[in-house]
Structures are given as C-alpha cells and as structure tokens.
Amino acid sequence: MDFRFTEEEEAFRKEVRDFIRESLPPDWLGVDPGPEEESREEIYPLALEMWRKLGSKGWIGMSWPKEYGGQGASLMKETILAEELSHRGVPGVDVAQAHGEIILMFGTEEQKQRFLPPITSGEVKYTIGMSEPNAGSDLFALQLRAVEEADCFVLNGQQIWTSGIPHAAWCMLYARTDPDAPKKSLGISVFLVDPKSSGITMRQITQMTGLAPFSEVFYDNVRVPKENLLGEKNGGRAVTMYAFGAERSYGLFVLHNARRYFEQLVQYCK
Ligand SMILES: Cc1cc2nc3c(=O)[nH]c(=O)nc-3n(C[C@H](O)[C@H](O)[C@H](O)COP(=O)(O)OP(=O)(O)OC[C@H]3O[C@@H](n4cnc5c(N)ncnc54)[C@H](O)[C@@H]3O)c2cc1C
Incomplete structure (x- = not known):
C-alpha cells in the first residue's frame, strides 16, 4: 500500500x-x-x-x-x-x-x-445542549423534559456548560421524552432548538481566566416545532452515540x- x-x-x-x-x-x-x-x-x-x-x-x-x-x-x-x-x-x-x-x-x-x-x-454556528448539573459523563441521567403537544414539543429544565450559545443559530439539544422507559437511555429524543426561542434564558459562566465560553441555560415552556425533532421520538440513544463520534x-x-x-x-x- x-x-x-x-x-x-x-x-x-x-x-x-x-x-x-x-x-x-x-x-x-x-x-x-x-x-x-x-x-x-x-x-x-x-x-x-x-x-x-x-x-x-x-x-x-x-x-x-x-x-x-x-x-x-x-x-x-x-x-x-x-x-x-x-x-x-x-x-x-x-x-x-x-x-x-x-x-x-x-x-x-x-x-x-x-x-x-x-x-x-x-x-x-451551532452549540451542543447535552450537559445538565446532574448529567455529565452519565449523560443518560438527563432530566430536561420534552412533552409532546399537538404541533410541538414543550421543553422544561436546565442545562450547563453550553459552549458559545449566545452566538449559535442552533442548539442540538437532548431531552427526556419518556420518563417511564425501561432504561433511562431509551426515553431520550434530540431536537434542533433555536436559542432565541421564547422561554430560553442564558447565564454566562465567567471562569478564573476571566473568559466566559460557557452558559447555564434555562428552558421554561419552550415550544419546539415537531419538524425540528431529529431522528425518532425516544430514539435519541442512537443519535447520541453517533454524535459522540462526530463531535x-x-x-x-x-x-x-x-x-x-x-x-x-x-x-x-x-
Ligand atoms: C471545553 C469544554 C466544552 C464543553 N462544551 C459543552 C457544550 O457545548 N455542551 C454541553 O452540553 N456540554 C459541554 N461540556 C461539558 C462536558 O460535556 C461535561 O463536562 C462532561 O460530560 C463531563 O461532565 P461533568 O463535567 O459533569 O463531570 P462528571 O461527570 O461529574 O465527572 C467528573 C469526574 O468524575 C469522573 N467520573 C464520572 N463518573 C464516573 C464513574 N462512574 N466512575 C469513575 N469516574 C467517574 C469523570 O471521569 C471525571 O473525571 C464541555 C466541557 C468542556 C471541558
């Protein structure tokens, strides 16, 4: 060769x-x-x-x-x-x-x-919406809820360490759509969320260096159109594993x- x-x-x-x-x-x-x-x-x-x-x-x-x-x-x-x-x-x-x-x-x-x-x-530019205060390495412990309604999913919860979200056009966000799934990895779905959506509040985290690359992000009844669901509902585990490879x-x-x-x-x- x-x-x-x-x-x-x-x-x-x-x-x-x-x-x-x-x-x-x-x-x-x-x-x-x-x-x-x-x-x-x-x-x-x-x-x-x-x-x-x-x-x-x-x-x-x-x-x-x-x-x-x-x-x-x-x-x-x-x-x-x-x-x-x-x-x-x-x-x-x-x-x-x-x-x-x-x-x-x-x-x-x-x-x-x-x-x-x-x-x-x-x-x-994009950002990743995965980490929560109690879901880091153990990502499938995430608690941010996405509840399906007639024309959208409604998000409620908190994330942290979201890099560069003030400049991002889209956040690829991981949320729990089925809290009763037999395994916690099976009740997750992935969405493309516009960070400017109504109900999103960001708080930048200033580090010891004085830089603030990360934010805490709060989701309060944020409505995400159904066409922004990526992959199957509750099929987020496959997306997550692929995402780890890509990102x-x-x-x-x-x-x-x-x-x-x-x-x-x-x-x-x-
Ligand atoms: C530069 C940078 C950019 C980031 N950008 C983003 C972003 O844009 N969006 C986003 O969602 N997140 C982002 N993150 C967050 C990142 O994904 C998390 O920090 C990561 O998943 C680890 O989670 P944690 O910080 O809660 O640490 P923890 O999960 O609490 O881990 C802390 C320590 O404990 C160890 N540990 C954890 N569990 C176990 C176990 N079961 N057994 C043994 N050891 C264990 C870990 O190896 C680690 O050393 C970013 C992080 C960094 C550093």
Whole structure:
C-alpha cells in the first residue's frame, strides 16, 4: 500500500496553507480548538470571518454530497484541511460541521435541505445542549423534559456548560421524552432548538481566566416545532452515540495543535 499523498492532495495542502497565510495576521500564534479562546472579544470577529471564508471556499462539510452544499470531496482532502487548520490554530472552526454529519445521518430530506447549506456556507454556528448539573459523563441521567403537544414539543429544565450559545443559530439539544422507559437511555429524543426561542434564558459562566465560553441555560415552556425533532421520538440513544463520534473525534485537531506548540517551543529555545 502506498501511504504517500497524491499530487492532487499535495496541491490541495499548498492551497490551504496559502489561504491560511493570506487570511491571518503575519504574527498569528494560533488558538486552541474549542470555545475558550474564541470567547475572547478581540478574537471573535476574526473567528467569524474565518468561518465564513472557509464556507465560501467550499471547505466546510467538503465531503458531503453536492446537493446539500458539500463538494463530494474525499475524506483524505478533508483530513488534510483539518491538519492544516489545526496546525496554524485557525480560529472559527465550528462544531456545526460535526452537527451537519449528525443531520446527514439522522435527518429527514427536508431537514438536510434546510439545515445543511447554511452550515457549508459558513453562515451559522451551532452549540451542543447535552450537559445538565446532574448529567455529565452519565449523560443518560438527563432530566430536561420534552412533552409532546399537538404541533410541538414543550421543553422544561436546565442545562450547563453550553459552549458559545449566545452566538449559535442552533442548539442540538437532548431531552427526556419518556420518563417511564425501561432504561433511562431509551426515553431520550434530540431536537434542533433555536436559542432565541421564547422561554430560553442564558447565564454566562465567567471562569478564573476571566473568559466566559460557557452558559447555564434555562428552558421554561419552550415550544419546539415537531419538524425540528431529529431522528425518532425516544430514539435519541442512537443519535447520541453517533454524535459522540462526530463531535468528540477531533483528535486530529488536538494532535496538530500540539505540534504547533512543540514547534513554537523549539523556536523559542533556539
Ligand atoms: C471545553 C469544554 C466544552 C464543553 N462544551 C459543552 C457544550 O457545548 N455542551 C454541553 O452540553 N456540554 C459541554 N461540556 C461539558 C462536558 O460535556 C461535561 O463536562 C462532561 O460530560 C463531563 O461532565 P461533568 O463535567 O459533569 O463531570 P462528571 O461527570 O461529574 O465527572 C467528573 C469526574 O468524575 C469522573 N467520573 C464520572 N463518573 C464516573 C464513574 N462512574 N466512575 C469513575 N469516574 C467517574 C469523570 O471521569 C471525571 O473525571 C464541555 C466541557 C468542556 C471541558
């Protein structure tokens, strides 16, 4: 097996490097992947601009089918892009791409048409609505309730550690739809919730660093249209397991982020 990159892949890597060099300030040191750095006021405008630029290059969800705004590109090209973005610590790379993967897997045709193109064009940012004060590692202990009514689901409860929700267009939210299910993992459903919906209150959590990347979010009779249910009602366990793969498998980002730190350390020592 030949592990070398093809000429086309090497040319793509060069294109990405040139783009990054032209788009970032010459003295750019890089930011970590994740919400903390981007919550700095001086970085956020650049983060937003970079996300939009990546969208206009066709580099968000580039392996997705063309009918949803993707390029039908190879996984290898997407990997090269991720390597270069994380190595230079490009700000703005958003969890929306991971959420798009989940919508591709579980969404209806209408949901794919509605939610994916705004992601690939870099117009929207997403957030994850999973953690609660008593449901972290043990996510299936979550208590936020979603009660089905004629035309919607009504949410009541509290979440915490919701990253970047003040800037997010959508929150992929996990809620309990059947409190009597034989196993707690079986009574959960997933929704796409507009954070500007009536009944949502956010309280940003300021950390020791002075940054406030996370929020506590309170849901008080929030009405979510039925067409925003992702996957089957009470079928949230499958979505959750897939979501962990899509959202948390950013080891590549962490690895190349660490490579940048190592190179900067060597440079400093010299
Ligand atoms: C950078 C960052 C961004 C985040 N963004 C979001 C977000 O956008 N949306 C969101 O919903 N959440 C977010 N979170 C929250 C995150 O998902 C939770 O912190 C995580 O699920 C762990 O939950 P917890 O903090 O309640 O810790 P706990 O579950 O209380 O765990 C605390 C410690 O106990 C250990 N532990 C727990 N259970 C056991 C057990 N049974 N046996 C042995 N050890 C155990 C854990 O390994 C850990 O070391 C974010 C967290 C971070 C750090």
